[in-house]
Amino acid sequence: MELQKFYYDNKIVKQFIWATLIWGMVAVIVGLWIALELAFPGVNLGLDLVTFGRLRPVHTNAIIFAFVGNGIFAGVYYSMQKLLKTRMYNDMLSAINFWGWQLIILLAAITLVLGFTTSKEYAELEWPIDILIAIVWVTFGWNMIGTIMVRRVKHIYAAIWWYLATFIGIAILHIVNSFELPVSLFKSYSVYAGAQDAVVQWWYGHNAVAFFLTTPILGLMYYYLPKAVNRPIYSYKLSIIHFWSLIFLYMWAGPHHLLYQALPGWAQALGTTFSIMLIAPSWGGMINGFLTLRGAWDRVRDSAALKFFVVGLTAYGMATFEGPMMSLKNVNAITHFTDWTIAHVHIAGMGWNGGIIFGMLYWMVPVIFRTKLWSEKLANAHFWISTLGILIYAIPLYWAAVTQWLMWREYTPEGFLAYPNFMEILTHIIPMYVARIVGGTLFLTGFVLLIINLAKTMQAGKCPNEEAAEAPALPRLGPLDLEKETVHRWLERKGIQFSIVAFIVLAIGGAVEIIPMVFIKSNIPTIEAVTPYTPLELEGRDIYIREGCYTCHSQVVRPFRWETDRYGEYSKIGEFVYDHPYQWGSRRTGPDLARAGNMSGPMYKNAAWHFNHFMDPQKMNENSIMPRYPWLGANTIKAKTIPSKIRVMQKLGVPYPEGYDQQAVDDLREQAEIIAADLKASGIDIPADREMIAVIAYLHKLGRDISQPAAADSAEKELPPVVLPVAQADLDAGKENYMKICAVCHGPEGKGIPPAFPDLTDREWIHGGSPEAVAHSIREGSPAKGMIAYKSQLPEAQILQLAAYILQTLNTASDEDRQ
Amino acid sequence: MNIFYLLIGASLLAALIFLAAFIWAVRTGQFDDNETPPYRMLFDDEPVEEENGNKETERLRDEETERHK
Numbered sequence: 001m002e003l004q005k006f007y008y009d010n011k012i013v014k015q016f017i018w019a020t021l022i023w024g025m026v027a028v029i030v031g032l033w034i035a036l037e038l039a040f041p042g043v044n045l046g047l048d049l050v051t052f053g054r055l056r057p058v059h060t061n062a063i064i065f066a067f068v069g070n071g072i073f074a075g076v077y078y079s080m081q082k083l084l085k086t087r088m089y090n091d092m093l094s095a096i097n098f099w100g101w102q103l104i105i106l107l108a109a110i111t112l113v114l115g116f117t118t119s120k121e122y123a124e125l126e127w128p129i130d131i132l133i134a135i136v137w138v139t140f141g142w143n144m145i146g147t148i149m150v151r152r153v154k155h156i157y158a159a160i161w162w163y164l165a166t167f168i169g170i171a172i173l174h175i176v177n178s179f180e181l182p183v184s185l186f187k188s189y190s191v192y193a194g195a196q197d198a199v200v201q202w203w204y205g206h207n208a209v210a211f212f213l214t215t216p217i218l219g220l221m222y223y224y225l226p227k228a229v230n231r232p233i234y235s236y237k238l239s240i241i242h243f244w245s246l247i248f249l250y251m252w253a254g255p256h257h258l259l260y261q262a263l264p265g266w267a268q269a270l271g272t273t274f275s276i277m278l279i280a281p282s283w284g285g286m287i288n289g290f291l292t293l294r295g296a297w298d299r300v301r302d303s304a305a306l307k308f309f310v311v312g313l314t315a316y317g318m319a320t321f322e323g324p325m326m327s328l329k330n331v332n333a334i335t336h337f338t339d340w341t342i343a344h345v346h347i348a349g350m351g352w353n354g355g356i357i358f359g360m361l362y363w364m365v366p367v368i369f370r371t372k373l374w375s376e377k378l379a380n381a382h383f384w385i386s387t388l389g390i391l392i393y394a395i396p397l398y399w400a401a402v403t404q405w406l407m408w409r410e411y412t413p414e415g416f417l418a419y420p421n422f423m424e425i426l427t428h429i430i431p432m433y434v435a436r437i438v439g440g441t442l443f444l445t446g447f448v449l450l451i452i453n454l455a456k457t458m459q460a461g462k463c464p465n466e467e468a469a470e471a472p473a474l475p476r477l478g479p480l481d482l483e484k485e486t487v488h489r490w491l492e493r494k495g496i497q498f499s500i501v502a503f504i505v506l507a508i509g510g511a512v513e514i515i516p517m518v519f520i521k522s523n524i525p526t527i528e529a530v531t532p533y534t535p536l537e538l539e540g541r542d543i544y545i546r547e548g549c550y551t552c553h554s555q556v557v558r559p560f561r562w563e564t565d566r567y568g569e570y571s572k573i574g575e576f577v578y579d580h581p582y583q584w585g586s587r588r589t590g591p592d593l594a595r596a597g598n599m600s601g602p603m604y605k606n607a608a609w610h611f612n613h614f615m616d617p618q619k620m621n622e623n624s625i626m627p628r629y630p631w632l633g634a635n636t637i638k639a640k641t642i643p644s645k646i647r648v649m650q651k652l653g654v655p656y657p658e659g660y661d662q663q664a665v666d667d668l669r670e671q672a673e674i675i676a677a678d679l680k681a682s683g684i685d686i687p688a689d690r691e692m693i694a695v696i697a698y699l700h701k702l703g704r705d706i707s708q709p710a711a712a713d714s715a716e717k718e719l720p721p722v723v724l725p726v727a728q729a730d731l732d733a734g735k736e737n738y739m740k741i742c743a744v745c746h747g748p749e750g751k752g753i754p755p756a757f758p759d760l761t762d763r764e765w766i767h768g769g770s771p772e773a774v775a776h777s778i779r780e781g782s783p784a785k786g787m788i789a790y791k792s793q794l795p796e797a798q799i800l801q802l803a804a805y806i807l808q809t810l811n812t813a814s815d816e817d818r819q
Numbered sequence: 820m821n822i823f824y825l826l827i828g829a830s831l832l833a834a835l836i837f838l839a840a841f842i843w844a845v846r847t848g849q850f851d852d853n854e855t856p857p858y859r860m861l862f863d864d865e866p867v868e869e870e871n872g873n874k875e876t877e878r879l880r881d882e883e884t885e886r887h888k
Contacts, residue, residue, distance in 0.1 A: 006883045083860060087883050150887045155856050156849055168836055176829050196822035203826050223860070232857035240850055247837050251830040267823065466880065 004152070004473050008081045010368055011465035012094045016074035017361065019102060021451050023070055024357075026109075027062030028447055032440040034059055037627070038589065039433040041618065044627035049113050051627040053548025057124040058112045063349055064122060064212060066105045071357035072216040073097065073140070076163050078364060079223040080147050083157045085471040089146025093139050100136035104129060115546035116186040119581055120201045122208050123177050127188045130178040137174065141167040152471045158239040162219030165247045169211030177204035181648050184641060187542070189648055194576025195262045198584055202257035210250040213348065217356050218243075218285050221309070224356070225289055228305045228363040234291035242284030249278050256327035259336065260558040261584060262573040268329070275327035282320035289313040304379030308359035311387055315351025319344060334409075337554055337588040339429070340401035343394045350390045350443060358386070358450060365454050369461025378453045386446035393439025396432035403428050404588075409562040414795040417565050420602075421740045422591040427623045526574035530705045532654045533578060533698070535642050535668040540698025542645075543691050544583070547629065554585035555594040555702065565792070567603055568595030568703060575706060578654050590626060597700040598707035599783040602793060606786025607675055608682035608756030609745060610696045621744050632692040637672070639665050639689075671697060682756035719772040724804040734805030737798055741790070742806075750810035756786075760806050763813035775803040 036043045037052045044051045081088060088094050107129050111117075117124040125133070144163060148156060177200055180188035190197050226233050233239055255263060255271030290313055293300060300306040322344055326335050335341065366373045373379060407425040410418035419425050533541060544550075557563050559570040571594055576582055595603045605613070612619060615633060617626040643661035650656050656664075669688065675696055676688035686692060725731075739748060746752045750760035758766055767777045778799050781789035790799060844850060 005879055007880055082863060087880075087887075089887055091884075146887065153859075155852065155859075156844070157856055157860050161844075164840070165837065169833060172829055172833050176825070192822060199822050199826065203830075226857065226861060230861060232861060236853045236857045240853070244837070244841055248834055251833055254826075468879075 002473050003470050005468065005470050006087055007466040007468055009077070009087050009091065009094065009465070010463050010467050012088065012091075012098060013074055013078045013364075013368060014463060014465075015098050016070050016077060017365065017454075019070040019098070020067060020074055020357065020361070021454065023062060023066035023105060025444075025447050025451065027059060027067045028440070028444045030055055030059040030062060032437065032444055035433065035437050035440050038625055039430060039437060041625045041627055046628045046630060048115070048547075048629075048631050051547065051629075053551050053627070054113055054115055056551045057117060057121075057548060058109055060122055061108055061112065061124060062105070063353075064208070065108070068213060068217075068349075068353045068357065069101065069105075071353075071360070072166070072212075072220070073101065075220040075224065075357075075360050075364075076144070076216070078368070079159055079220070080144065080163070083153065083160060083223070084147060084151035085153050085469070086147060086150050089143050089150060093143035093146070096139045097136060097143060100132065100139065104132055104136060107132070111186065115548075117545060117548065118180060118188065118190065119545040119548070119550050119583065120177065120190065120197075121205055121550075121586065123174075123201070123204060126186050127178070127180050127182050128185060130174070130180075134171075134174060134178075137167070137171060141171065152474045154474060157223070158233070158236065158243065159219040159223040161240075161243050162215045162222065165243070166211050166216040166219070169207060169215065169247070169250075173204045173207050173211065177201060181652060183645050183648050187641070187645075189645075189652060190581035191652060192580070192582075193652070194579040194582050195573045197579065197582040198258055198261070198576075199255065199263065199267070201582070203251075203254035206254040206257060207251060209348075210253075213353055214250075214282075215247065217312075217353055218246075220356050220360055221285070221289055221312070224360040224363055225292055225309050228303065228309065228359065229293060229296050229299060231292060231296055234288050234294065238284055238288050242281040242288070246278070246281035246285070249274055249281060253278060253327070256332070257586070258584075259327070259329050259332040260560070261556050262571050262576065272327050272329060275324045279321060279324050283317060286313050286317040286320070289316075302376070303362075304373075304376060304383045305359045305362035307380070307383045308355045308362065310355075311383075311390075312352050312355025312359060315347050315355060315390075319348035319352060322347070333558070333560065334405040335401065336558075337586070338401040338404040339397040339432070339587075340405075341587060343397035343401065346397070347390065347394050350386075350393065354386070354443075358382070361450070361454060365457050366461065368467075369458055369463040371457060371461030374453050374456035374460060378449055382446040382449040382453070385442050385449070389439045389442030389444075389446060391439070392442060393436045396435035396439070400429040400432035403432075408566070409560075411562070412795070416793060416795055417562065420566065420793040421744075422566070423621055423623055423744070424740055426589070426625065430623070430625070433625075526577070527572065527706060530575055530577065532649070532656060533701060534671055535646065535664040536637075536671040536694050536697045537701045538645060538649070538698075539637055539642065539668065540691075540694035540696070540701075541583075543632070543695050544698055545581075549593075550583050550585040552585075552587065552589035552626075554588050554592045556584040557592055557594050563592070565602075567592045568598050568601035569706065572706075575703075578649075580649065580652055580654075593699065593702055595703035595707070597702040597704035599704070600707060600789070601703065602788050603703075604783060604786060604788055605699075606682075606756065607678050607696050607700070608684055608753075609786055610699060611679055611684050611686065611692060612753060612756070614692060614695070622748075632695055633686060633690055635691045636687075636689045637668070637691055637694055639668060642668060683754065684756070719776050722771050722775045722800060722803070724771045724775075724800055724807065726804065726808070730801045731805050731809055733798070734801035734803075735809065737794065737802050738805055738810075741793075742802070745787075750806065760810050761812055769807075769811075769813075771803055771807060774807055775799055778802055 033043065033050070034052055034055045037055070048054070077088060077094065104125075108125050111126060111129065112124060116126045118126060123130075144167060148160065148164075179191045181191055182188040192200050222233060222239060252274040253271050255267045256275045257271075259268050259272070289309070293306070293310070300310055325331050326340070326344065362373060362379055404425060407419050407428065412418050556571045557567045557569065564570055591603065593603070595601045596605070598604055609620065611633075613621075613626075614629040616628055616630075617624040618628075642664045646656055646661040646664045650660070672688040672693045675693050676686060679686055679693075745757040746760050747757070752759045758764075763769070765773065767773055767782065777787070778794075779789065779791045779796075781787040783789065794802070
C-alpha cells in the first residue's frame with residue numbers, strides 16, 4: 001500500500017496546553033479567593049465585582065470550561081491525530097475551536113463579574129455567549145468527526161468513542177437547557193418556570209458532570225494511562241462494555257439533585273435508581289485503569305505522571321460511589337444543602353479531573369517536545385503537595401457537613417429546635433472554612449510548580465509546529481461516482497455528516513417552535529393565592545439573581561419537621577409557576593429564604609432590618625459571613641427596562657393584564673414609595689428609586705402568597721400573670737439565649753437601633769414594660785414590625801428567663817418607671 | 820410537569836444517536852478485534868527526519884488539505 005507522508009499539527013496542541021495551564025491557575029486563584037471570602041467576609045472588599053456571589057460562578061465555570069475544557073481539547077487534539085494517523089481534519093476549524101473557546105472564557109469572566117448571569121448553575125452565561133458556545137462546540141465536533149472520516153487507521157480506538165459521546169451529549173444538553181427569551185443584550189429569562197426550570201437545569205447540571213467532566217476524562221485516561229505506563233489497557237472489552245452502558249445510563253439520573261424538593265415522586269425514584277446503576281459502569285472504568293498498572297506499580301513509584309493517574313482513578317472511584325450514595329433519599333436528606341456536596345465535587349474536580357489532566361501533561365509535554373521532563377523531583381513535589389492539599393481541603397468540609405446535618409436537625413427534650421439561630425451553626429463551621437484555605441493554597445502551590453516544570457521542559461526541548469509522519473493510506477471512497485457505486489452507498493457514507501447537521505438544525509428549529517407552545521402553556525397556576533411578581537418585586541428578583549444570592553441561599557423548604565420549624569411551610573410545585581428562572585439553589589451557607597416574606601413565620605425580617613443587614617451584615621450579626629452590599633443603597637433602579645421585562649414575561653405566559661407594560665413603571669414607583677416611607681418611619685432615609693427598595697420588596701414577596709395573614713394584635717386581652725425567675729443561673733441562661741437570638745436586632749447591650757429595633761435598656765416600652773407584657777411580646781412577637789413569635793422556637797421557661805434577663809439585667813429603669 | 824416530555828424526548832434522542840452509533844460500530848466491524856488495538860496504540864511512528872525545507876512542508880500540508888476534501 002502507498003505510504004503517505006503527512007504532518008501532525010502540534011501547534012494546536014501546544015496552544016491548548018498553555019490555555020489549560022493559564023486558565024487553570026486563574027480558576028484555582030479565584031477558588032482560593034472565594035474560600036477566603038467565606039472565612040473572612042472582609043475579603044469581599046465591599047466591592048460589587050468581587051463579592052462571593054459574583055466570583056463563585058467565575059470559579060466553577062473557569063474550572064469546568066476553562067481548565068478542564070482546554071485540558072480536554074489539548075488531550076483530544078493530540079491523541080486523535082496519533083490514533084487515527086492523520087492531521088486534524090481542518091486547520092481553520094481547529095483555530096476557530098481554540099480562539100473561539102478562549103473568547104468565550106474571556107467573555108464569561110467579564111460578564112459574570114459584572115453580574116450578567118442566568119443563575120442556572122454551570123450554565124450562568126447569558127444568551128449571546130450561549131450561542132457562541134453552540135457554534136464553537138459544533139466546530140469542535142465537526143473537526144473531530146471530519147478527522148475520523150479521513151483517518152488512516154480503520155479501527156476507532158476506545159478513547160475516541162468517549163470524545164464523540166462528549167460532543168453529542170454536551171450539544172444536546174446545552175441546547176435544551178439554554179432556552180431563554182432575551183430582554184436585552186445581557187439579560188434574558190429562562191423559558192421554563194419554577195419546578196420545570198429546576199428539572200431542566202439539573203438534567204443539564206448532572207449530565208454536564210457526565211459528559212464534560214467524566215466521559216472526555218475517561219477518554220483521556222484510556223489513551224494517556226497506557227501510553228504513560230507503556231502497557232495496553234487491561235481489558236479492551238471492558239472498555240467497550242462500560243462505555244456503552246455508562247452513556248446510556250447517565251442521562252436519566254438528573255432528578256437526584258432535587259430529592260425531597262418540589263418534584264413528582266416517580267421522577268425522584270427514577271433518578272435514584274439510575275444513579276445506583278451507574279456504580280457499575282463507573283467502577284468498570286476505575287478497575288480497568290487500575291488493572292492496567294498491574295505488575296507495573298514499581299513504575300508508579302518513579303513517575304509523577306503515573307502517580308497522578310492513580311490518584312485520579314482513586315478519586316473517580318470514590319466520587320462515583322459517593323455520588324450514588326448521596327442519591328439515596330435518606331442519605332440525601334442529610335447531605336443536601338450542606339458542605340458535603342462541596343467536598344464531593346472537589347474530590348472529583350481536584351482529584352479526578354485534576355489528576356488525569358496533570359498526569360497527561362507530565363507525560364505529553366516531554367513527548368511532543370522530544371525531551372525529558374525538566375525535573376521529575378519537582379513533579380513529585382507537585383504530586384505530594386497537591387494530594388495533601390486535596391485532603392486538607394476535603395476533610396474539613398466533610399466535618400463541616402456532619403456538623404451541619406447534626407445541628408440543623410437537633411431538637412431539645414421539650415421539642416424545640418436546639419439551634420434555632422442559623423448563625424450559631426455557621427459559627428461552628430468557620431474554622432473548617434479556614435482549614436480548607438490551607439488545602440486550596442497547597443493545591444495552588446502545586447499548580448505553580450507544574451507550570452514552572454512544564455515551561456522549563458518546553459524551553460529545553462523543541463517541538464516543531466508541523467511534525468512529519470508517514471502512514472499507509474486507508475482505502476477510501478472518493479466523491480460520488482455513479483458508475484462505481486449506488487447513490488445509496490454514497491448516502492450511507494455521508495450519512496453521519498448529514499445526520500449530525502440535520503440533528504442540530506432540527507433540534508434548534510424544533511425546540512424554538514415546540515418549547516414555547518407546549519411547555520409554557522403548562523404553567524397553569526395551581527395555587528390560586530400565588531400571584532405574579534409586581535414590577536418592583538421582579539426588579540428586586542433580577543438584582544437578587546445578579547448578585548448571585550442563590551450561591552448561598554436556597555429557596556425551597558423540604559418536608560421535614562426540622563426544616564418547617566426553622567423556615568416555615570414546606571414548598572409546593574404550584575408556588576413557583578412565575579419563577580423564570582427558578583431560584584431553589586443547592587447550598588445553604590446562609591438560611592433558606594423561601595419564607596422570608598411570611599410575616600407570621602420564623603424567617604420574617606422587617607424592611608429596616610434588611611436595610612441595615614445589606615449595608616453591614618456584621619453590624620446586625622457579629623459572626624455573619626455575608627458580604628456587605630452598600631451599592632444597593634446607592635444604585636438606582638433601571639426603570640427603562642421594566643416594560644420590556646413585563647412584555648417578555650407575558651410572552652412566557654405570566655398573566656399580567658394586556659398593556660400592563662405601560663403601567664408597570666408607575667406601579668413600581670408607587671410600591672417603592674410605600675417601602676421607602678416604611679423605612680423612613682424607622683428612621684432610615686433612602687430615596688424610593690434605589691435597588692435596595694426593590695430587593696426588600698422581593699424578599700417580602702417570598703412565601704407571602706401562601707402564608708396566613710399575621711394574627712391580629714391580641715395585646716388588648718388580659719395577660720396571664722407570670723413570675724420571672726431571679727436565680728443567677730436563670731439570668732445566665734436568659735443571657736445566652738439573648739445573645740443567640742435577640743442580639744441580632746436589639747444589639748448585644750440591648751441598645752437596639754431605634755426606632756426600627758427598640759432600645760431595651762430605657763424606660764420606654766412600646767408594648768408595655770411589665771413582666772407579663774414583655775413575656776407576651778417575646779411569645780407572640782410583633783410580626784408586622786418584624787419581630788417573630790418565639791413561642792414556636794423556645795419553651796415557656798426559656799421565654800421567662802429571657803424576659804427576666806432583659807428586665808433585670810439589661811433594663812436600667814426601675815419597675816415603676818417603665819411605660 | 821409537562822417538561823418531562825421534553826427531557827425524556829431529549830434523553831431518548833441522545834440514546835437513539837448512541838444506539839445508531841453502536842449499531843454502526845458493530846456492523847462495520849469496530850469490535851471484531853479486541854486484542855490488537857490496545858497494543859497498536861502504544862506504538863507511535865518514529866519521527867520522520869525532515870530533509871526538506873519549508874516549501875516541502877507546505878506542499879505536503881496542501882496535499883493533506885486536498886485529501887481531506
